[in-house]
Amino acid sequence: MNFKEIMQKGKGILQKYAILFGFLVIVIVLGFVTETFFTLNNLFLILKQVSCIGITTVAMCMLIIMGCIDLSVGSVMAVSGVFGALMVSEANPQWMAFASSFGIDPVWIALLAGILMGTAFGVFNGLIIAKGKIPPFIVTLGSMTIARGLAYILSQGMPVAKLLDSFTGIGAGKLTLSESAGLHISNTVFFYIGVVLLVSFILKKRRFGRYIYAIGGNESAALAAGINVDAVKLKAYVLAGSLVGLAGTLSVSRLKSAPPAFGNAYELDAIAGCIIGGVSFNGGIGKVWSSVVGAFILVIIQQGMDMLDVQTFYQQIVKGLIIILAVLGDRKRII
Amino acid sequence: MNFKEIMQKGKGILQKYAILFGFLVIVIVLGFVTETFFTLNNLFLILKQVSCIGITTVAMCMLIIMGCIDLSVGSVMAVSGVFGALMVSEANPQWMAFASSFGIDPVWIALLAGILMGTAFGVFNGLIIAKGKIPPFIVTLGSMTIARGLAYILSQGMPVAKLLDSFTGIGAGKLTLSESAGLHISNTVFFYIGVVLLVSFILKKRRFGRYIYAIGGNESAALAAGINVDAVKLKAYVLAGSLVGLAGTLSVSRLKSAPPAFGNAYELDAIAGCIIGGVSFNGGIGKVWSSVVGAFILVIIQQGMDMLDVQTFYQQIVKGLIIILAVLGDRKRII
Amino acid sequence: GDTADTSTDTTDETVADTASDTTDTDTADTADTAEPVLIGCSIQGNQSTFMQYVVSGMFQYAEENPDIVEIDVVYADDDATKQCTQVETLIQEGIDALVLNPVDPDASAPAVDACEEAGIPVITVNTTVNSDYVSAHVGSDDVESGRIQMERVIEVCGEDCKVGYVNAVIGHSAQVGREQGYLEVLDEHPGVELVAYDTGNWSGDETMQLVENWLASGKEFDAILCEADCQLVGAYVAVEDAGLLGEILLTGMDCTDDIMAYIAEGTVDSSIWQDGVGQGYHSVRIAIDAANNIGVEDYMIPYEVCSVDNYESYLTKIEERNALAAEYF
Amino acid sequence: MSDLLEMKDISKRFGGVEALKAVSFSLKKGEVHALVGENGAGKSTLMKILIGMHRPDSGVIFLNGEKKVFNCMKDALNYGISMIFQEFNSVAHMTVADNIFLGREPYTKFHSVDYKKMHQDTKNILKRIGVDIDSKVDVSTLTVAKIQLIEIAKALSYDADIIIMDEPTSALSNNEIDNLYRIVKELAADGKTVVFISHKIDEIYRFCDRITVLRDGNLIGSDLVDNIDIDQLIMMMVNRQITEMYPKEEAEIKEKVLEVKNLSRKGNFEDISFYLRKGEILGVAGLMGAGRTELAESIFGMRRIDRGEIFVKGKKVSIKHPKDAIRHGIMMVPEDRTKTGLILKLSVKENILLTNLKKCMIAFYISKKKEKKSVETFSKILEIKMKDESQVVSALSGGNQQKVVVSRTLFSDPDIIIMDEPTRGIDVKTKADIHALMSKLANQGKAIIMISSEMPEVIGISDRIIVLHEGRLSGELTRAEADQQSVLRYAMGRNQ
């Protein structure tokens, strides 16, 4: 291999992993400029911060790979959280009574209710997209508004508060590694890891996952191969909906309150996370892992800007530029 | 032509104009339920309400036909409006002095500044999309954040107020048809009509317009046909940007104040308007006229719900359902 | 109350930099060596201009006292999750006290819990949070603002007037409190007819469309109340277009520039004055005390009605406020 | 022998187009059955109904004497019918193995996809049809020909009783066709039934036992190959006599108009030099993956070249974009009409006029009248079968679509025309028409480069032939020297 070839190869690798390199640069700069960035404490903090939106990003990732999208995730997180919280809110005795009537700990009912609400929206989106043959963008634009309205109706426009401690314990709970050093891993992190592993497995190792890639890559080819495209789409939206419902319920449990305005514009963060991580917007290409990287980059950038005292107005500009540069770096030869 | 064929044909027409039929149904219901809906006064009010967002919808329509999208229109309206307003704000003497220094009425400088700011974002979006080969969704997701940040920076986070009367006169001005009956047509309506005619002409009668359809239909075929795809894309984004800048400046002039938070989520309304009107989300198909119909439907629905005192919560649900039903009605045989 | 040394930990020597800053030895150090106290300020967002005035007040205090305080301001974009996240980051950075402007009374509570865990005192500003741990609150009562605005309307228009009001973003603490104030007063005055209400989402444009549609449907009002001046500008244009300026009383909150100009003209009746700069200023002052383990108490600044009758007396205040905000943003 | 399958009185219309009018069609076990007809005759539509992709408006299907309804392709696959589609159906960013096993991936006992078995099976299948492709590469990196082979492999791997091949050889060169011939014969010997759609007459006689002819959606006839001779067959297909398949007019060959020197593009072609003269038809032959398409696209500016120079009429030119090429008088008919040739959603008119809309402008706008006149000229010359000029091209049959692309090229009146597989998927009559047209154009002083995988075509109408082998120029032949053997020898890289 001569020098030129080595250069070529280097270029290729750099291009392929441009995002990761950019990510490293950001991390190193932050490490140098701030004192607290490179501490285990901060690592766990970042993990915790990533986890809820991270779960939603994983769901989005799966849909983007399938050549679809879901604009409703932010609102569905809200309505799921609100619905779940109602089951365990001392301020809403009729719902709490309903939840208690099942004879099991209302906390489980709440978790289930949240996930089911997400699933219901998944079914709704999936059915209309698969059977109605309407572009996902437009269906989920509609359901985004519907879910938000429902969140307001259910909560009567006010945050659902006074949640049972056992429920808020889900989000607040943590695994303590070292009491003295204050090292804890939040519960939500384990949920996140679980979701990442599960969806990775499905995408790589299950037929369903392969069909998601096939549909995203070439829908008519998938159809010609005898794949029940409609069923796969429905299934994917249902799975994504459940994950979003879970993310919403976990967030609410962390927040100890369910504001109906919650999750506004989270769909954009989730999409940005996927794209920054390298999931192709055209479908058919991408890994769950990419969405994890993207979600981390977004959280770390936010943290970095807060740490470096970047003014709020300028933060928006930086964030916008980073979204564009990330993809630009990925697509074009930057060296 | 036998009976079956007539039925077939009828079906075809119904399908083709499903949206228009739905629209008529809404209008008729509103006419029956409220007293004031079917008055000329109200027609002109609707026209006025449509006009600014309508201009943005026309711009969006052109981009969607080209197989692209622009998520930044809401923020760009804000930054254009803010920038224009600064030129004529008595509260910002340094900018006003700058505008006056040109020796022409600052009102024109303000209008120009607003349009130019929109154009600048058009250039930015267009260049990155065309040269960087990045999906428009992601580029404009980035510039949406950037434009919003810039609007806040320029306005220092406060609404730009105390605008010259001659500037607010642009939006407030109207053509009085009948003084006694209070029949006026707002100036902004004429701007809207002008934009609709201009863009219709371009799309139908200019080569540039044909190329937009060609690129939306099949980009690589357009390239192979010798179309300078990059240049056309850039040009389309620039044109769209200018129109959005105009819309932003007009809105601000109507509102007599330029809040930096202005136009939040307007991109969704503009997209919804196009799709409801029947512009294909896959590109290559659609007319400016469709975007007009869509924008009207959205405004009329909003008005209907306000008139009927439907509360926001339910309004959102209705709006979401209508977006979905409109497209569903358009795609599938409903009869 | 003095709650700053609730962190009665026993493992002082092993406690890493996070939790130790507020221990007695540390604060003593701070006082002696005159190393400035680091105050974290978590602001709900910049959707309404008002928060900028509050932040300006904070900066003003910090600038006046550079030796004793340093502040670090972050904005949460009206997202409670983001606020909790940012507060966690602030704690990581080692702040000595937190000034919290909660996005939501309940949803922002975990941010307070996090401070409690780290032994960092919390002062809330403008909006309260549902937590016992908060050392003090600086602000004005939202319910009160709704009450005095509605009372002003009834005072001018009489006991049997027809009113409509435009809410801020539904679920926001300011909206919840102010609407509650409206409804309380309406309950006390059964003669007043509530013709219509809806939300303007803190947007002038949306409010304009809403009021236009109200008026187009033949609804009649004696007064329209807005929960923020950034909405009132839209209502103003709608009323003006309908040729009803002067016939419908208009009132808002926050005394922004454009509305003050309308009040001077006499086309808008009033706006509610809330001393944002003062809230910010005093919140930092009190936070320093809390960080230094000095006992602190709530500090309430009452709302005032700024109307066509008395607006001159507010003009200089507003000028100062705007100059200050322009300096920091 | 009773019928294995019978389609009875099948009718299908698409909007205004009656694609099939009460067509009946039957298959016997173990036969290779040719389905032939002009472009747009309804061959693909009939087969798509059989595979369950389209639902017939009326008519019934009997399989082994039992009435069956196919609602979707899965049904057909379950009944043992598989199909190679005329338009390829592969997922570009999946591997070869993924594509072949799409929809029926093997599972391990832990219910996860068994990649090991999948790749092993893929290797076996590919070996069986004699193709050397790595099962682990992405399909996106393969040439049209290789993708075609994978489509064939996929259809075969279903182990179906009835295999429909819709123009399987259109992208293949002779080696592959021979291979396919062997496979088809094996299948027939195994008692499988093959439906073979092709426009290449010689292939039909070589491969098939029985022929069914469609014309304009009507069944014209069905009989054993032995009972129909070529003239008869052509008569049935086009309803008129074709006198000359390669009507070559002797044109006067003049000065050089195009010359390329040492053109290289990494991974595609190396050091290609040749010239083209006015009035000349230069054939470019080669096996699959020889780099002909890449070469043509690079000259036309659709791809970047790494090295080399291009001269047009003696002047060195820089071509970075198709528009540059067009400016220098070069036009191209692309290889894949749906991917790069046409904008399927737009009308015939818009597609034909796209490149040279300038001609239809009056002052600053496009004139409808001028458009209509221009389109009429070309639709007459090439006899494009369409409702009117505003019909969307996606509703035309493959052959008619190809004519639209050719019309566009002619409309912009170039001096140099590059045609990449210009008659791929075109029926005999139109093929002859296009050959005649090329000949006429050359006579009018145009210079033509024609890339073709059909040996008789290359030899039939070229004045000179260059042959590519693995991205390098391996030989050049004059019309007099050229015969099948010599061209093939060069194509396989044996220069001596």
Ligand SMILES: Nc1ncnc2c1ncn2[C@@H]1O[C@H](COP(=O)(O)OP(=O)(O)OP(=O)(O)O)[C@@H](O)[C@H]1O
């Ligand atoms: N999806 C469709 N929509 C509308 N019309 C169609 C569609 N598919 C086929 N047609 C029409 O049906 C007729 C038959 O087309 P088909 O593709 O079956 O022809 P074919 O015999 O396969 O021709 P070719 O040899 O060119 O492939 C044509 O007139 C075509 O325009």
Ligand SMILES: Nc1ncnc2c1ncn2[C@@H]1O[C@H](COP(=O)(O)OP(=O)(O)OP(=O)(O)O)[C@@H](O)[C@H]1O
């Ligand atoms: N998208 C691609 N990516 C990488 N390599 C490619 C790509 N397309 C083609 N190639 C390679 O370029 C070479 C030339 O391919 P090309 O399509 O030009 O061949 P061709 O002679 O036109 O053959 P045919 O048209 O019969 O398939 C082949 O080696 C092929 O593997």
Ligand SMILES: [Mg+2]
């Ligand atoms: Mg066909």
Ligand SMILES: [Mg+2]
């Ligand atoms: Mg080729």
